Amino acid sequence: MESDASSLPFRNENHYVVNMSDRHYDICVVGAGAAGLAAALTFAREGYCVAVIGHAHAPRDGRTVALLDGSVHLMERLGIWEALAPHAAPLEIMRLIDDTDSLFRAPVVDFKCREIGLDAFGWNVENATLVQVLADAVQAQSEIASFSSMATGIGSQDTVTPGSHDQRITISLDDGSRIAASLVIAADGRNSPMRRAAGIRARSWAYPQAALTTILTHEREHRDISTEFHTRHGPFTLVPLPGRRSSLVWVTEPDKAAHLRHYEDAALARVIERQAHAILGKMVIDGPRGVVPMSGLAVDRFRADRLALIGEAAHAFPPIGAQGLNLGLRDVAALRDAVVGTDGGADPGSAAALARYDRGRRFDVRSRTLGVDMLNRTLLSGLLPADFLRGTGLRALAAITPLRRMMMREGVSPRLATPQLMRREASSVPAPL
Known part of the structure; x- marks a missing residue:
């Protein structure tokens, strides 16, 4: 795959590799999490x-990913949805319940996918399963080379061949070797x-919160409803998995999350049942647990010379509204559009392509980061004006159908142009087996 262009089975004659002392690739993805692996497959x-530089591994710590509609279409086009579908559950209703005991407590709000013409807002799957399926697909691709070493730095830019306008950037690895690429995609967290x-x-900033995560079985059917209780310490969310199973994301005080993590299974299940107001009946812990500190991150730009940021290297915020990884996957699809749509993609790391990517991501990323941050802070504040504004907003969503539909569409897809690989045209999502 490296150095000798004549031996490579390229599908696109515009892209090539030349002989050189460093191993050279068109694109180097640093980071082997879900966003990085999806980027490798996409390009x-x-x-x-x-x-791809990095070790693809995700611990089974109870964390799941709600892949929204556009992300499912991306998985389908990358050829991995068939492998994911049996492990995923559809999200047909997103239910918000104000559990803050506020004076301005809002009514229950149900967002129903049918209102905006969808069979499901998305599909929930364990994060470890998603990463494993993506990693298997990467290993099966002859156009992708994988390196388990860690990247330690970026070297200077040089021309690929004397007199050529094509540029490369070098990446140093912890084993002493170097890799050169026309574009580096930073997906390293x-x-x-x-x-x-x-x-x-x-x-970056921190919240006085941590999320307890685990998998549960329960005696009642979840009916494909994701239920998010807004508590004074953050959201308590039950998200469907196949069968009578759900994933839990309980955002609360860090000390409480750490304490709950060490409860015996039966005791923890009883606490969760009470917090969930027994909506799913008796519960049993059905997986390992994790505790994740809550923090946020924003960058001043999404690119540098021959480098693009995606995923949590570019943005991070609390797990509210299933926006995190979906935003990272939208980075991937948007970067693909910017690269391929600039001069036919002949130079994937060109300044024009990266400027186009940077412009396109600013509004989407920053508006969602701000929205999630504001909602989370209103839950934490306890101030009557904040409670009033949040309660009034939820009442409006419950009562005004056009407003509710607009918010649902915005939550599932960006207001501006949806990246090509995430569009619904000519795509059908198969049901899980």
């Missing part, structure tokens, strides 16, 4: 020679070494 699908090496400033 290999376009005929680029791709390298919120503490991204690539972001720091590229000199992109990031602002």
Whole structure:
């Protein structure tokens, strides 16, 4: 896959690799989480020679991902939805319940997918399963090389061949080797070494919260309803999984989350039942547990010379409204559109392509980061004006159908143009087996 262009089975004749002392690829993805693996598959699908740096592993700690409609279409087009579908459950209703005991307590609000013409808002799957399926697909692609070493820095840019306008950027690995690429995609998380090496400033903040995660079985059917209780310490969310199973994301005080993590299974199940007001009946813990500190991150730009940020290297916020990974997958699809749509994609790391990507991501990422942050802070504040505004907003959503539908569409898809691979045209999502 590396160095010798004549041996590579490229589907797109515009992209090529030349002989050189460093291993050279069209695109190098740093980070082997869900966003990074999806990026590798997306660009290999376009005929680029791709390298992935990092070890693909996600612990089974109870965390799940609600893949919204556009993300499901992306998975389908990448050829992995068939493998994911048996492990996923549809989300047909998103139910919000004000459990703050506020003076301005809002009514229950149901967002129903049928109101905006969808069979499901999305599908919920365990994060570890998603990463494993993506990793298997990457390993099966001859256009993708995988390196388990860690990236330690970015080197200088050089021309690929004397007199050529094509540029490359080098990445140093912890085993002493180097990789060169025309474009580096930094998908290496919120503490991204690539972001720091590229000199992109990031602002981070912490919330006085942590999320307890686990998997539950329960005696009542969830009926494909995701239920989010808004409590004074954050959302308590039950999200459907196949069968009489659900995933739990309980955002609460850090000390409480850490304490709950060490409860015996039966005792923890009883506490969760009470917090859920027994809506799913008797519960049993059916998986490992995790505790995730809640924090946020925003960057001042989404690109540098021959480098693009995606996923949590570019944005992070609390797990409210299933926006996190879906936003990262939209980064992937938007970067693909920017690269392929600029000069036919001949130079994937061109300044024009990355400027187009940067412009396109600003509104989508920043508006969603702000929206999630504001909602979370109103829950934490306990101030009557904040409660009034939140309660009034939820009452309006419950009562005004056009407003509710607009919010549902905005939550599932961006207000601006949806990236091509996430559009519904000519796509059908198969039901789980």
